[in-house]
Amino acid sequence: MHDENPSLPGYWDKRYASGQTPWDFGGVPVDLGNFLQRSLTPRVLIPGCGSGHEVKAFIAAGYDVTALDISPVAVERAKRTVGAALAHCVQLGDFFTHDLAPESFDLIYERTFVCALTPDRRTAYRDRCAQLLKRGGSLTGYFYYQNTAPDAGPPFGFAWGEADELFSRYFILTKDVEVNDSLPLFAGRERWQERRRTSFKG
Numbered sequence: 001m002h003d004e005n006p007s008l009p010g011y012w013d014k015r016y017a018s019g020q021t022p023w024d025f026g027g028v029p030v031d032l033g034n035f036l037q038r039s040l041t042p043r044v045l046i047p048g049c050g051s052g053h054e055v056k057a058f059i060a061a062g063y064d065v066t067a068l069d070i071s072p073v074a075v076e077r078a079k080r081t082v083g084a085a086l087a088h089c090v091q092l093g094d095f096f097t098h099d100l101a102p103e104s105f106d107l108i109y110e111r112t113f114v115c116a117l118t119p120d121r122r123t124a125y126r127d128r129c130a131q132l133l134k135r136g137g138s139l140t141g142y143f144y145y146q147n148t149a150p151d152a153g154p155p156f157g158f159a160w161g162e163a164d165e166l167f168s169r170y171f172i173l174t175k176d177v178e179v180n181d182s183l184p185l186f187a188g189r190e191r192w193q194e195r196r197r198t199s200f201k202g
């Protein structure tokens with residue numbers, strides 16, 4: 001009698017014991033696999049990665065890393081830094097034109113890349129970041145600011161209000177703190193900033 005009531009464990013015990021389990025997938029269905037992949041492996045883009053010091057750190061923290069540099073020498077160096085097993089994470093390419101799917105990154109990590117570009121390319125940098133980040137994704141890292149007169153660069157520092165105005169089209173500044181371990185070149189003029197991609201399409 002108890003064996004016919006699905007509210008009681010005996011019903012299920014009997015099904016398992018007799019192998020009558022037509023619901024049992026025997027593994028992980030594809031959509032769940034995709035979901036877990038998406039939610040557990042955030043994707044980070046490191047444009048202008050230089051020597052690639054951060055690539056290993058992001059991988060160790062659970063990120064799927066794409067590091068990009070336009071200089072073959074830098075790419076070679078970054079591949080050496082990360083080692084043969086992770087060398088595939090480092091690619092030769094131009095941030096502005098490299099084949100990267102829109103809205104495919106959770107994070108873009110910035111360090112001394114935007115300040116290496118001439119200021120006339122900043123709007124293109126912002127737009128490219130906005131294009132590549134998922135909604136809610138983050139443009140995060142170190143941003144370099146000038147004191148008063150525009151610098152001869154690189155590095156080209158932002159004026160404070162200028163950066164806010166530039167990024168506010170697509171981003172909300174969610175964190176802004178001073179940096180205490182800057183290299184002498186950037187000392188006192190570098191901020192750690194996190195900007196969240198809004199849903200604005202432009």
Ligand SMILES: C[S@@+](CC[C@H](N)C(=O)[O-])C[C@H]1O[C@@H](n2cnc3c(N)ncnc32)[C@H](O)[C@@H]1O
Nearest residue numbers: 048049050069070071074093094095111112116
């Ligand atoms: C000042 S270095 C910074 C390197 C690295 N981010 C770091 O913190 O050590 C700027 C880097 O950006 C690269 N770069 C310049 N223009 C680029 C572009 N359009 N796309 C990708 N990389 C670029 C340069 O080759 C160089 O390695």
